[in-house]
Amino acid sequence: MKITLDHVTKRFPNRNKKIHEDVIAVNDFTFEIPDGKLIGLLGPSGCGKSTTLNLISGLEMPSAGRIFFGDTDVTNLPAENRGVGLVFQNYALYPHLTVMDNITFPLGNLRGAEKLTKEQMRAKATEVAKLVQISELMERRPSELSGGQQQRVAIARALVKMPSVLLLDEPLSNLDARLRLQTREELARIQRETGITTIFVTHDQEEAMSISDLIVVMKDGVIHQIGKPQEVYDSPCNLFVAKFLGTPPINVFEGCVRDGQVFIGEEAVLDVKLTGDAGAADSGDGSLPVWVGIRPEGFVPANDGRLTCALSKIEVMGRDTSVVSTHPSFVGTTIRSIIPSEDVTGIGGEIVRFRLKPSKVCLFDKTTEKTIGFEAR
Amino acid sequence: MKQSKYKGWLYLLPAILFLGIFMVYPLIDVVVYSFEEGYNFVSQTSNGTGLYNYRYVLRDPYFVQALKNTFVLVIITVPVSTGLALLISLALSSVKPLRNLFQTVYFLPYVTNTLAVGLVFMVLFKKTEYTDGMVNLLIRFFGGSSVDFIDGPHWAKMLVMCIYTVWIVLPFKILILTSALASVKEDYYRAARVDGTRPSRIFYRITLPMISPMIFYLIITGFIGAFKAYSDEVALFGTDLNSAGMNTMVGYIYDMLYGNSGGYPSFASAAALILFAVVFTITCINLMVSRNNVHY
Numbered sequence: 030m031k032i033t034l035d036h037v038t039k040r041f042p043n044r045n046k047k048i049h050e051d052v053i054a055v056n057d058f059t060f061e062i063p064d065g066k067l068i069g070l071l072g073p074s075g076c077g078k079s080t081t082l083n084l085i086s087g088l089e090m091p092s093a094g095r096i097f098f099g100d101t102d103v104t105n106l107p108a109e110n111r112g113v114g115l116v117f118q119n120y121a122l123y124p125h126l127t128v129m130d131n132i133t134f135p136l137g138n139l140r141g142a143e144k145l146t147k148e149q150m151r152a153k154a155t156e157v158a159k160l161v162q163i164s165e166l167m168e169r170r171p172s173e174l175s176g177g178q179q180q181r182v183a184i185a186r187a188l189v190k191m192p193s194v195l196l197l198d199e200p201l202s203n204l205d206a207r208l209r210l211q212t213r214e215e216l217a218r219i220q221r222e223t224g225i226t227t228i229f230v231t232h233d234q235e236e237a238m239s240i241s242d243l244i245v246v247m248k249d250g251v252i253h254q255i256g257k258p259q260e261v262y263d264s265p266c267n268l269f270v271a272k273f274l275g276t277p278p279i280n281v282f283e284g285c286v287r288d289g290q291v292f293i294g295e296e297a298v299l300d301v302k303l304t305g306d307a308g309a310a311d312s313g314d315g316s317l318p319v320w321v322g323i324r325p326e327g328f329v330p331a332n333d334g335r336l337t338c339a340l341s342k343i344e345v346m347g348r349d350t351s352v353v354s355t356h357p358s359f360v361g362t363t364i365r366s367i368i369p370s371e372d373v374t375g376i377g378g379e380i381v382r383f384r385l386k387p388s389k390v391c392l393f394d395k396t397t398e399k400t401i402g403f404e405a406r
Numbered sequence: 407m408k409q410s411k412y413k414g415w416l417y418l419l420p421a422i423l424f425l426g427i428f429m430v431y432p433l434i435d436v437v438v439y440s441f442e443e444g445y446n447f448v449s450q451t452s453n454g455t456g457l458y459n460y461r462y463v464l465r466d467p468y469f470v471q472a473l474k475n476t477f478v479l480v481i482i483t484v485p486v487s488t489g490l491a492l493l494i495s496l497a498l499s500s501v502k503p504l505r506n507l508f509q510t511v512y513f514l515p516y517v518t519n520t521l522a523v524g525l526v527f528m529v530l531f532k533k534t535e536y537t538d539g540m541v542n543l544l545i546r547f548f549g550g551s552s553v554d555f556i557d558g559p560h561w562a563k564m565l566v567m568c569i570y571t572v573w574i575v576l577p578f579k580i581l582i583l584t585s586a587l588a589s590v591k592e593d594y595y596r597a598a599r600v601d602g603t604r605p606s607r608i609f610y611r612i613t614l615p616m617i618s619p620m621i622f623y624l625i626i627t628g629f630i631g632a633f634k635a636y637s638d639e640v641a642l643f644g645t646d647l648n649s650a651g652m653n654t655m656v657g658y659i660y661d662m663l664y665g666n667s668g669g670y671p672s673f674a675s676a677a678a679l680i681l682f683a684v685v686f687t688i689t690c691i692n693l694m695v696s697r698n699n700v701h702y
Binding site: 086087088107108109110111112113114115117119121123124125126134135137138186190 | 591593594596597598599600601602603604607611612615616618701
């Protein structure tokens with residue numbers, strides 16, 4: 030089902046009673062979630078991701094704006110009537126019930142014409158259990174399950190009533206690293222097989238990038254960018270999004286654009302032609318101060334490279350090598366560039382020179398931090 | 407290795423000595439007394455051993471009365487007080503404004519002296535030359551005829567006794583249950599809500615099982631506490647409980663030891679062991695019932 034948020038805002042009264050100003054958890058959200066997709070809500074903690082999820086589930090009511098499921102306005106519909114499946118961060122499995130009873134619990138709420146017999150419930154539960162691969166655990170209690178198994182049970186419980194929307198609140202945060210990798214593939218598979226519109230919340234950009242059809246990057250209750258993971262990674266709309274996506278993170282330098290060249294320090298590292306509004310502004314003779322963001326994979330070591338950095342160390346990681354260096358204009362402490370291992374030969378000594386891949390370089394306005402469009406020349 | 411074996415016992419010695427002198431020895435002594443016929447404290451002699459003490463106690467009409475009273479008290483007050491406490495704590499946990507005030511009010515009886523509470527109940531129920539008591543005023547207001555709750559018929563006295571007992575044990579139970587309710591994670595309720603669960607089903611399928619260990623604890627301690635009832639009876643009906651027909655088992659034991667007719671340690675010991683047997687049996691039954699219904 031398509032979900033539409035139309036100027037949705039959620040305010041909470043400030044806990045500190047001396048401050049009368051409300052806390053705005055979600056600020057004027059407008060976006061549309063297409064049917065049958067896997068959407069990742071991504072942002073640092075406290076940015077309003079979970080609140081957004083609660084608003085969609087109906088556990089919280091918006092202070093302003095409207096929410097639509099398909100064409101139906103569900104803004105004032107309480108959670109119990111929205112038919113959403115919700116998986117909690119800590120799974121919230123009922124500890125006194127077996128896995129089977131946990132999964133059939135939502136079915137027991139059906140009344141009237143929808144009421145199911147015990148056999149029907151068990152059949153449905155068995156079916157969902159097969160989907161999430163927990164068939165052999167049906168008689169156990171949640172305390173006898175591992176974290177990953179508990180999570181599957183929680184997903185099964187959310188799926189058993191065939192919800193129109195599946196919501197997952199930090200679904201992988203309680204799992205260890207290896208299990209997390211495995212479970213996120215599993216999540217994507219379950220979503221593909223059921224075709225249920227799924228929204229999940231995460232603060233882990235890698236998680237969001239790897240399985241989402243669409244990611245929504247948020248900060249402080251404001252949506253910064255919505256798009257396909259690769260698109261958002263390649264062309265972030267501002268410095269925050271660029272910094273938030275990617276490991277190791279993007280390297281940011283202080284620089285300026287002058288005479289069709291990007292300067293970092295005294296070195297002209299890239300020949301560019303600015304597009305858009307900034308392009309018009311650049312036509313004058315002044316120089317435009319910018320933040321220069323370079324992805325770790327955008328550095329190519331070359332003897333004629335135009336960016337000169339002081340080499341700190343080389344970390345060999347097998348497939349890739351990470352070259353750690355410093356530069357006076359760099360924001361932060363060390364520049365980390367990722368270079369395929371076969372290209373590393375010849376790096377050594379005091380300095381290292383890089384050529385830059387234009388497609389891996391982003392320019393941001395120094396004050397607004399918005400992306401400046403450019404074409405490489 | 408050999409040395410450490412004795413060392414361990416050495417460390418335990420203070421505790422063993424203490425428990426042995428003040429707990430184990432008296433217990434054994436009570437059993438011994440209960441089989442010694444006509445034991446005399448002063449001369450430290452008895453007329454022989456046998457089951458006579460038990461036979462006497464079980465045939466004593468005062469004991470039978472005490473046994474009946476105790477059982478009525480247990481059977482009525484434990485379920486009523488636990489149920490009432492559950493209702494009140496549910497109400498308390500669902501209200502937001504003034505919750506602290508209500509919690510304090512409900513907890514007041516717990517910190518009030520038993521005898522002071524007894525006095526308040528006197529004002530409510532006792533007939534004097536000047537007044538029939540507040541409750542009787544109410545009864546008459548609604549057209550009934552007044553009843554003497556303190557010196558009147560047995561059922562009236564029992565009623566007052568039950569109300570008193572429920573009232574005095576309620577605060578502790580409310581305290582335990584409100585904290586038990588508060589410890590049930592909010593996420594369970596949210597999950598149930600998203601699934602469209604009706605409030606009654608949430609209560610029976612989620613809340614009740616989650617707080618069942620605490621309810622069970624209250625029932626067990628409630629049973630034991632009610633079997634040991636004595637001071638509350640004294641507060642209401644004075645020390646001569648036998649003539650008021652309101653004696654309890656602990657009261658009977660006390661009377662046998664120190665009361666006006668006291669000085670019968672053998673009978674008291676026999677009665678104490680009968681009480682022990684009753685409480686033990688009930689607790690065992692409780693434990694067996696709980697095995698299937700309590701979720702830890």
